[in-house]
Amino acid sequence: MLMKWLAGIFLIGLLAYAGWNIYAVQKSPKEGIEEGMKAPDFTLETLSGKSTSLSDYKGKKVLLNFWATWCKPCRQEMPDMQELQKEYPDVAVVAVNFTSSETNSQTVKSFADTYHLTFPILIDKSGVNADFNVLSYPTTYILDENGTIQHIRVGTMTKKEMKQKLDLK
Incomplete structure (x- = not known):
């Protein structure tokens, strides 16, 4: 019994x-690269050589931007991204450079210095941009605090559009 x-x-x-x-x-x-999916984690080095992972920004809204120095629309939106980072320090602006298309890493550093960029610039020599299916530059992924993709934008974004997609006041 x-x-x-x-x-x-x-x-x-x-x-x-x-x-x-x-x-x-x-x-x-589920993990993936479409809206509503959790963005796949990756680890890249910054311009200063520090290793950074996308998961390091969990708990923050993230503007994940894929760009290149030779991309004219990228040059247009970088100042807006810098202003956004200054105005909203609780939002993580993360720029992944398509480094394999650059002359060298010094080109990327010179670009960052010219535009006075203070947000992390990640050097992509391993193909993270391909993992995110980036076919055109710039491409921006807006992630919520849990790393879920809320919006994907191919092409330039203005500061106003960035604020709107990040749901900032």
Whole structure:
């Protein structure tokens, strides 16, 4: 009789555990590069050689921008990105440079110095831009505090558009 009770309790516990796991998996967004998905994590070096991961910014809204120095629209939006970072320090502006298309890393550093950029510029020699299916520059991903992609924009964004997509006042 005691064995039947223990087996019943064990079975109920097992079913509850399975139900909870199914609920937890359905509740969290799948990883991917489309709106509503959790952005895939990556680790790259900054211009100063420090290793940085996208997951380091969890808990903050993120403007993840893919760009290159030779891209004229990228040059247009960089000052707006810098102003946004200054005005909203709780928002992470992260710029991933398409480094394999650059002459060298010094070109990227000179660009950052010219535009007085203070947000992290990540050097992409490993193909993260391809992982995000970036076909045109600039391409910007807006992520919420949990790393979920809220918006994808191919082309230049103004500061006003950045604020709107980040839901800033």
